Amino acid sequence: MAHTLLPSHYRRFLLNERTMDKPISPNTYRAETVPFDSKPGPGQALVKVNYLSLDPGMVIWIRESRFTYTPPVPLGSVARASGLGTVIQAGEGSTFKPGDLVSGILGITEYAVLDDALLTKHELIPGAKPLDFLGPLGATCGLTAYFGIFEVAQVKPGETLVVSGAAGAVGSLACQFGKKAGCKVVGIAGTDAKCDYLKNELGIDVALNYKSPTFHDDFDRDVGFWDAYFDNVGGDITDFLTTRMNRFARVALCENSSSYSGILKNIMEFVVRSGRIQGFIVFDYVDKFDAAIKQISGWLEDGSLKSKYHIVDGLERLPEAFSLLFSGGNTGKL
Structure with a gap:
């Protein structure tokens, strides 16, 4: 060398x-x-x-x-x-x-x-590949999903967990962590192909395309109300979901990729339903990183945790890669 x-x-x-x-x-x-x-x-x-x-x-x-x-x-x-x-x-x-x-x-x-x-x-650990240190074992991806689900949303067995941006890097792991916690997991994504991926490859319970003209009706039919929500997108999806909270529902506010105004409609729903919304950053939990990495590593080793990568090759293609990130054009970790 x-x-x-x-x-x-x-x-x-x-x-x-x-x-x-x-x-x-x-x-x-x-x-x-x-x-x-x-x-x-x-x-x-x-x-x-x-x-x-x-x-x-x-x-x-x-x-x-x-x-x-x-x-x-x-x-x-x-x-x-x-x-x-x-x-x-x-x-x-x-x-x-x-x-x-x-x-x-x-x-x-x-x-x-x-x-x-x-x-x-x-x-490298058994069952892992180098890219997993940016994916399931990375702070901005796997650890963000882990602490959002287990520390902020505080999911419990038998509860209904909704994840928006569910086919993305953080969302796809949040879905899998929710399943491991014993939740009914509902994933929201923007294409039928992504919904198929969530259902058939990740094994979540319900996958809904928010671009479908029947999205609200589909949600009411297949889900109804929810207990925990991992919010990756904000905007109209979150505004709708806040009208479908169970009592004592919790929202883990991760990233807001569709609305940068910071405006949350239906805020009184959190009052009348005794709900809670909490924003977080992964570095709030630095003292728990080692324990989380150990747990995630175990799931990688036994093959029960899946990861998918969307690679854009070439530094000169940075603008193209960013356009995918904010348009939802990627499936998995970008």
Whole structure:
């Protein structure tokens, strides 16, 4: 590995402008190709980025607002994104070595130099593949679904759990975690093909296409009322579902990919039905990460947890990949 051939140039995306009224615009990021002159210092590692995770939460990172859990990405700097990569060089005193598989906030770039403290080394476990460290075992995907279901929604056996955005990265895992908790799981998605995937591959109880003209009637017929709701989308779907809550229903508010206004209709339904809505971020539960990863790893090892990936190959196709993320064009982890 000491003689790894390094490129003369590499590509990266910089934050070009902030968007407030929509997820991502064509001018949000700016691509550039720069000379390769990266070298790790003491306690650092040079990482070749193999995969980047595209997540709705990336929108929060580019907005300048006091209503955020992390400082926004500075304009003109490398855009922020979680990723999976391979260590190419290790600086003096680094705990890593060339060839190590690592994850972290690598950025939208082909190569990155990062402090050891910002990287996590991974060893493959039985039943897992490298991408699973961005999927079921990743903070913005599997752990988000896990804590949303078990800590925020606090599902119980026999309850009815509804998941919107159910065929996406987080939603598909939330559905499976709900089944493992003994719930009747209802998945809401935007195509018949996605509903077939949820029913036939993931084994949930009810899958409904919200674009169907009979969606409301189908929900009333097949579901009726619900106890827990993992909300991935907000908007009209959530407004409808708030009129179908059982008493003491709970909502885990994850991402809001269809409505960025922050307006929730039917708020009085939570009062008259003694309901609860709670927003959360996965880093609220850092002290429980190890236990969750152990549990999820066990499900991967026994083959009972399924994951699906939608890979867009090539950094230059970033705008195309983002359009899939916010239009619902992907099935599984993007």
